[in-house]
Amino acid sequence: MKSTQAFKSIGVIGGGAWGTALASLCAANGIPTTIWAREEQVVRTINDRHENTEYLPDVPLPAPLKAVGSLSMAAENEALLFVVPAQFARTAFAELRSAAGDRQQPVALCSKGIERDTGLLMTEVLSAVWPEALPAVLSGPSFARDVAMGLPTAVTLACADEELGKRWMATIGAPHFRPYLSDDLTGAELGGAVKNVLAIAAGVVAGQGMGESARAALIARGFSEFQRLGVALGAEAQTMAGLSGLGDLILTASSPQSRNMSLGIELGKGRSLDDVLASRNSVSEGVATAGAIHALAEKAGIDAPICAAVAELVSGSRNVDDIIAALLARPFTTEA
Numbered sequence: 001m002k003s004t005q006a007f008k009s010i011g012v013i014g015g016g017a018w019g020t021a022l023a024s025l026c027a028a029n030g031i032p033t034t035i036w037a038r039e040e041q042v043v044r045t046i047n048d049r050h051e052n053t054e055y056l057p058d059v060p061l062p063a064p065l066k067a068v069g070s071l072s073m074a075a076e077n078e079a080l081l082f083v084v085p086a087q088f089a090r091t092a093f094a095e096l097r098s099a100a101g102d103r104q105q106p107v108a109l110c111s112k113g114i115e116r117d118t119g120l121l122m123t124e125v126l127s128a129v130w131p132e133a134l135p136a137v138l139s140g141p142s143f144a145r146d147v148a149m150g151l152p153t154a155v156t157l158a159c160a161d162e163e164l165g166k167r168w169m170a171t172i173g174a175p176h177f178r179p180y181l182s183d184d185l186t187g188a189e190l191g192g193a194v195k196n197v198l199a200i201a202a203g204v205v206a207g208q209g210m211g212e213s214a215r216a217a218l219i220a221r222g223f224s225e226f227q228r229l230g231v232a233l234g235a236e237a238q239t240m241a242g243l244s245g246l247g248d249l250i251l252t253a254s255s256p257q258s259r260n261m262s263l264g265i266e267l268g269k270g271r272s273l274d275d276v277l278a279s280r281n282s283v284s285e286g287v288a289t290a291g292a293i294h295a296l297a298e299k300a301g302i303d304a305p306i307c308a309a310v311a312e313l314v315s316g317s318r319n320v321d322d323i324i325a326a327l328l329a330r331p332f333t334t335e336a
């Protein structure tokens with residue numbers, strides 16, 4: 001059987017924790033890899049110390065990994081991993097498109113969020129801004145630090161073109177990083193986006209000291225909401241129950257290592273959102289995605305009370321106590 005070729009070179013667009021972990025995987029696979037980072041300090045420490053001191057400190061990176069401060073320079077590679085937070089994706093796609101010209105460049109979308117102002121998924125923003133790009137979606141339960149430390153992880157790799165999907169698997173796959181192929185891009189990206197919103201809710205439950213039973217109930221009811229919503233928006237139920245859906249929901253709604261869950265914990269303890277956001281440099285995608293997903297659910301006529309509650313909480317329109325009281329006062333109903 002013919003073995004599929006990895007890409008000859010990779011550009012990673014985004015020098016946060018996840019971009020760095022993915023770049024490390026590609027470089028460790030022997031693929032010439034260049035990562036674009038906005039911050040000069042990130043570029044410098046990756047090149048000089050083989051470490052991203054800002055976003056992934058104390059994790060050694062492969063020496064051949066090269067960092068650049070020019071996005072168009074990173075774009076000059078055969079294929080791109082896109083890891084810029086969702087709210088800044090549109091601007092970055094536009095820059096990439098002008099760098100690519102007419103080239104049909106493979107782009108794997110690895111960010112987990114929905115554009116707040118338009119309600120568009122990352123594949124939809126990409127096709128609006130850069131229609132020539134060939135999209136794939138990489139999503140699943142995978143903390144950047146775990147992946148970069150070589151701990152075992154498995155993710156969904158969704159691509160409409162199976163051959164292209166296999167090239168991505170050959171590029172990033174490793175014994176400790178196992179991609180599973182799918183053709184359901186919508187399902188893979190919706191799972192990754194919605195689980196962040198539910199992880200904030202799980203954090204609030206923890207921060208309020210409501211107990212493990214309450215957190216388990218939230219995950220199960222959240223999953224039911226998640227699946228209804230996903231299917232209504234064009235995802236396959238099987239994808240929502242897979243690595244990029246339930247798998248990532250379990251991870252992020254169970255571990256304070258998740259930035260979304262830890263943000264929810266702080267909100268549950270009574271800290272203000274502004275205060276929590278001001279104290280960290282990392283992104284918590286669920287904050288911006290909550291309102292977008294709530295609007296999409298309303299438009300589709302889907303009952304999504306947990307996402308609605310998180311949207312209210314982060315918009316500041318209701319406080320934690322009122323939101324929890326309202327959720328617990330909902331009428332008893334059937335489970336399905």
Ligand SMILES: NC(=O)C1=CN([C@@H]2O[C@H](COP(=O)(O)OP(=O)(O)OC[C@H]3O[C@@H](n4cnc5c(N)ncnc54)[C@H](O)[C@@H]3O)[C@@H](O)[C@H]2O)C=CC1
Binds near residue numbers: 037083284
């Ligand atoms: N950290 C993780 O374990 C994982 C993260 N992801 C996703 O990857 C994406 C990136 O997250 P991380 O790498 O964790 O980021 P991070 O939280 O480590 O760092 C923040 C990133 O946002 C960038 N940023 C801030 N303001 C910006 C602007 N105005 N324009 C462009 N970029 C800006 C920073 O340069 C930095 O790269 C997110 O969508 C996240 O959900 C997905 C899987 C795992």
Ligand SMILES: O=C(CO)COP(=O)(O)O
Binds near residue numbers: 251
């Ligand atoms: O998506 C992630 C793990 O799969 C990371 O989650 P957080 O962004 O909440 O840290």
